[in-house]
Amino acid sequence: MIETRTSPAELIVAFGGWVLALLWVSPLLYAFWTAFHPAAYAVRFDLLAPWTLENFARVWNAAPFPRYFLNTFLLVTLILCCQFVICTLAAYAFVCFPFKGSDVLFMFVLLQLMIMPEALLVENYKTVAQLGLLDTVLAMGLPYLASAFGIFLFRQTFKSIPKELEEAARLEGANMFQVLLRVFVPVAKPIYIAYGLVTVSYHWNNFLWPLVVTNSVDTRPITVGLQIFATIEQGVDWSLITAATILSVSPLLVAFLLFQRQFVQSFMRAGIR
């Protein structure tokens, strides 16, 4: 007999899912509500409250947002491109060209995962200062250009690709770069998308290192620019801060809504959850 009614267990799962989803989305809903209403309605819910764009206008005029967006965009692009190239090549080497001590080397790469970047703040700053790169976009990206997590993730993916595919390509006369670009990378595409998303959102939101290493409006990313609205000493101006937050996350939010299906599928396949 086929059970057509939903079982109580499924109901509970669905109910739990809704509750968690609502919990998760509630700060965002609050932010939207507050950002589009006058300050008087920040902590009062009234369906008839007047709508306004004034908060956005004030925020936009209070800081050079176009410049901040450009800086963040440059930073994230730089990091993403370099990480893809470096991590792909490293992972490829670990999988297909084992050498004496490559396992030990890989262990060292993994070890790096356990070091908090904040612990290296002073040393990184010293290095960047010696290179004469303080207050540049390159300096903000430098410590992140290679990623232990990326190498690990790509290595695991490449390992799971059947040897036969690689051998077939070799028989057809592909050289080692062609094997990488025509076989490994296309198969690992979902992983690249998923990893790219994680990297972009992490570096879009990164705050401490960019703050420490930059001094001027010309290099600072959006997160550091946002900080100016968190003037806690005077109490929080929620309408301003939510408007600024929505402004700064909106590119990511729009991208996510547009490519939601692809993202979710990549995550399912990549196993990063």
Added chain:
Amino acid sequence: MTSIALKRRTALLGAAMLGALAAMPASAKTTLDFYYPIQVGGPLTKVVDGYIAKFKEANPDIEVNAVYSGNYTDTTTKALTAAKSGAPPAVAVLLATDIFTLIDEDVVEPVGEFVKNDADKAWLAGFMPAYLKSAQVGGKLWSIPFQRSTAVLYYNKDAFASAGLDPNKPPKTWAEMVAMGKAVTQKDASGKVTRWGVGIPGNIGSSQWLFGALVAQNGGRLMNDEGTETYLTDQKVVDALQFWVDLSTKEGVHPPGIQEWGTTPQDFLEQRIAMIWTTTGNLTNIARNASFKFGLAPYPGNPKPASVLGGGNFYIFKKAPQDQKDAAFKLVKFLTSDELQADWAIQTGYVAPRDGAWNVPVLKEYTAKMPDALVAKNQIPDSVPEFSTYENARTTKILNDALSAALTGSKTPRQALSEAQTAIDRILRPYRR
């Protein structure tokens, strides 16, 4: 595209300038970095840039890079990182309470060393003693007051009048505050409170500040001037916390649990709380948004009224080159002149820490229009420095945790404070040699 090209050009220019600086003898233009945080609203980076432009006009041989660096915590992190890697800013505005940490890290130079001639001494004598006191450790002056604040009582005059109280007589003692709080507390038909009598923010990060005021009002003290001892188990300290807890549990005039700092001004503006304890820095915000008559009052006492000081000071960094430090001292003197402090007070709501600044015409006009601003100034002689010891971040957190444990009722005041005292003793022992 153009901006990238532009960027490259500025980078090249920067490199060229660096090269030029390295090649030139010390007699050339001095360039110094100045880090500052912003903690209050308004377009303040522009105001600071304006001050710096004026300074450069008066001192064409000095170039100042004024770097806005987030809030106080961010600025401290940034300055300490730079100092630890050997390339500190010449001068930074950091919390007055960071003094012991900065001495301990051995990154700051006593500002007193720069005070040489009579003009410097006269300038130094112009600061209010209460503010200078919190910058002195071990007989040396380590920093110069800049953006200083103090906590005051804001009260809703309309609520006082409708409860039959004299709106021009704010509470002078704890007992009066409780009695007036009861009078203005309102409940709806179901017994739910719609307006509380008094709100004292007690969330992590602000509770130690206002608790300092409560303790001082009760005649106690939280720590010694050397930053090596705390007195949390002192009966006067315990009683002060008991009073704070009792405000909601026994007297029913204070919202239960922890009142949030960030939402307190909003609660006041929406008339959910009739008296709030918060910083003078809120005056502009509240004056602009209040739909009712309100007043500022000095803090009540039990019996001695007292408040607590807060805010940031200038620190000069030790490892900066001597010419930069000298230039930084000039900058500090410039930014703390009576005229600029008067303007800064009006722009920000901070309390000018110099008596002379209050006699500058613009500030006089301002206080004539808004006499409430004077309440803060008049209260300063009765104010104590904010809680500050060596290892300040850790001890402050312990005190904060103890206060919130007591306010939420998970521990009794005595239990919470004596546990905190034990934990702090363990941290401060090495400094008590």
